[in-house]
Amino acid sequence: MATNYREMSAAELLALEPPGWGGALLDGLAISLQVAVLGYLIGILIGLGGAVLKRSGGPITRDLMGLYTTLVRAIPELVLILLAYFAMPELINQMLSGFGFERIEINGFVAGVVVIGFVQGAYATEVLRGAMGAVPVGHIEAAQSFGMHPLRIFARITVPEMLPSALPGLSNLWLIATKDTALLAVVGFTELTLAARQAAGATKQYFLFLLAAGALYLIITLLSGWIFRLIENRVNRGAHHV
Known part of the structure; x- marks a missing residue:
């Protein structure tokens, strides 16, 4: 027996x-957050490496990183998602077939994580590069004079001292990552936006479900802003005590 959605209240x-x-909306939200978190963390790792290479690498390395950040920031995320979902698997499978390996499938989840991580990495590179520039050179030189290993200097001095400058930019990047997950709906991946569209299409209550999806995104934004403010206050308080 078909469900008569027209007779149901908004609460029902x-x-x-x-x-x-x-429940479908919350499941979609959970998947969106999984993609956003994984992509964001990958982006930070790429950004750390990219920032170090841009500041300390040779001319060729700096040029390559500059090309990466410029291209990624110039190409819309939607185009990158379509490339990752349709073009990248075909390219990889052609290479695998050439070596006698079996074809692989890249689903929307993997494509989303890859693209968001790739895009976040480009922006994080610039955010972290600027933050590293705020670390006093004298602190680095003092650590070097004590014979500290470069990795130890990076972990114990550079990262803690650059955090106050980096956190506002990283906070914005997290919000961008959460919203970019909505673009995965174009490849049929059921995250929050597509779940809302499916619910709206089944019930013909477009305003209700799209508004509900917007409200969930707003809640995530508000909670994220609160968490990042707590982190910033803690980091800044620690920096003032140094």
Whole structure:
């Protein structure tokens, strides 16, 4: 028997149990956050490496990193997602076939994580490069004079001292990552936006479900802002005590 959604109230339509669609929206939100977190962490790792190479690498390395950051920031994320989902698997499979290996499948989750990490890495490179420039050179030189290993200097001095300058930019990048997950709907990956569209299409309650999706994104934004403010206050308090 078909469900008559027109006779259901907004609370019933948003209920967590079927025939309500609230559970589907929360499942989509959970998947969106998984993609965003993984992509964001990968982006920070790329950004750290890219920032170090841009500041300390040779001319060729700096030029390559500059090309990477320029291209990624110039190409829309949607185009990159389509490339990762459709073009990249075909290219990889052609190479694998040439070596006698089996074809692989790249799903929307993997494509999303790869693209968000790749894009976040370009922006994080610039954010972290600028933050590293705020670390007093004298602190680095003092550590070197004591014979500290470069990796130890980076972990014990550079990273803690650059955090106050880097956190505002990293906070913005996290919010961008959460919103970029909505672009995965174009390749049929069921994250929050596509879940809301599916619910809206089934019930014809477009305003209700798109508004609900927007409200969930807003909640994530507010919670993220609060968490990053706590982190910034703690980091800044620690920096003032140094």
